[in-house]
Amino acid sequence: MTGDRVRRAREAAAEGGADVLVLTPGSDLRYLCGYHAHAMERLTALVVPRAGEPFLVVPRLEAPMVDASPAGGLGLEVLAWDETDDAFALLAREVRARLGSDPARVAVGSRTWAEHALGVQRALGGAVLELAAPVLDRLRMVKTPAEVAELAAAGAAIDRVHARMGEWLRAGRTEAQVGADIAAAILEEGHVAVDFTIVGSGPNGASPHHELSDRVVAEGDLVVVDIGGETATGYRSDCTRTYAVGRGPDAETAEWYAVLQAAQAAASAAVRPGVTAEAVDAAARDVITAAGWGEHFIHRTGHGIGLDTHEAPYIVAGNALPLEPGMAFSVEPGIYLAGRCGARIEDIVVCTEDGVQSVNGGPRDLVVLPG
Ligand code: ZN
Numbered sequence: 001m002t003g004d005r006v007r008r009a010r011e012a013a014a015e016g017g018a019d020v021l022v023l024t025p026g027s028d029l030r031y032l033c034g035y036h037a038h039a040m041e042r043l044t045a046l047v048v049p050r051a052g053e054p055f056l057v058v059p060r061l062e063a064p065m066v067d068a069s070p071a072g073g074l075g076l077e078v079l080a081w082d083e084t085d086d087a088f089a090l091l092a093r094e095v096r097a098r099l100g101s102d103p104a105r106v107a108v109g110s111r112t113w114a115e116h117a118l119g120v121q122r123a124l125g126g127a128v129l130e131l132a133a134p135v136l137d138r139l140r141m142v143k144t145p146a147e148v149a150e151l152a153a154a155g156a157a158i159d160r161v162h163a164r165m166g167e168w169l170r171a172g173r174t175e176a177q178v179g180a181d182i183a184a185a186i187l188e189e190g191h192v193a194v195d196f197t198i199v200g201s202g203p204n205g206a207s208p209h210h211e212l213s214d215r216v217v218a219e220g221d222l223v224v225v226d227i228g229g230e231t232a233t234g235y236r237s238d239c240t241r242t243y244a245v246g247r248g249p250d251a252e253t254a255e256w257y258a259v260l261q262a263a264q265a266a267a268s269a270a271v272r273p274g275v276t277a278e279a280v281d282a283a284a285r286d287v288i289t290a291a292g293w294g295e296h297f298i299h300r301t302g303h304g305i306g307l308d309t310h311e312a313p314y315i316v317a318g319n320a321l322p323l324e325p326g327m328a329f330s331v332e333p334g335i336y337l338a339g340r341c342g343a344r345i346e347d348i349v350v351c352t353e354d355g356v357q358s359v360n361g362g363p364r365d366l367v368v369l370p371g
């Protein structure tokens with residue numbers, strides 16, 4: 001499958017006019033060839049020229065890791081460089097040999113380190129650098145059934161963590177203590193790494209990307225819990241539920257929480273092939289705005305997810321991309337009352353042939369936990 005991905009990337013890059021793709025450690029590299037390498041100063045790169053065979057440039061001490069990875073079965077040529085070699089010169093020589101000249105346009109990964117991108121550019125005689133994102137996003141944002149199954153497994157794992165929230169989240173404990181317990185459970189329930197743990201209690205819930213603090217959770221708090229991890233295959237989970245500690249919400253909170261819940265349901269229900277990403281955002285935003293809370297919904301409705309927690313497609317006004325079966329993304333409207341509290345409801349959904357599938361379950365209601 002990954003050999004097919006390299007071939008498709010080369011075709012898409014050539015159509016877009018790039019002469020060579022250069023992808024360094026990260027999710028683009030893992031997606032295309034199955035090599036999960038860590039980023040560091042030594043150059044590792046998958047190089048896919050418009051003509052001729054693709055190849056991997058790797059430090060010699062890491063060449064055995066390529067062989068041990070799925071990339072080892074692809075028949076990619078592996079060019080190992082020694083500690084005193086000029087890896088950029090090696091890369092440039094091989095690109096010229098395949099193209100017969102210096103490339104005019106070199107497309108690099110969005111998260112390729114600047115020292116690597118500029119090193120490649122310098123070695124290739126000052127070629128124009130551009131992002132490989134148009135090519136890679138196009139491929140990565142439409143998931144195969146196998147990838148959807150990976151996201152579903154990740155979603156089920158994070159759902160099991162949320163289902164256990166009453167074990168940890170109660171009055172008298174700090175957000176940091178609750179977060180440490182959640183992090184342990186993220187690993188216990190089927191992830192290999194914790195990506196993030198947001199426990200936003202009381203006023204901290206009004207800061208969407210608040211992580212953890214020493215604030216002590218109090219009876220009557222609303223608590224935004226947004227958590228995610230990485231599974232063994234690299235696919236990510238990301239799910240938010242909002243909890244009430246000790247007692248149910250007051251009338252005003254119950255009213256706007258119901259608006260939020262309706263907005264999240266409306267946006268999820270809007271998902272089907274041909275609907276634009278911005279229409280899904282509008283489906284959530286219109287409900288919240290009509291109820292008078294629009295100024296408190298301060299972020300886009302969602303983001304794609306796969307080997308990265310945030311990737312294309314972005315569910316935001318201005319993105320006219322039509323959805324296609326296999327696109328996976330979050331639907332996560334929130335309402336944030338600065339200085340007081342906030343709430344968010346987040347599911348990962350997948351656009352199917354005729355509608356939508358959620359990889360998350362569990363209640364979207366405000367869950368009241370014993371204080
Ligand atoms: Zn989230």
Ligand code: ZN
Nearest residue numbers: 238330332346
């Ligand atoms: Zn998210």
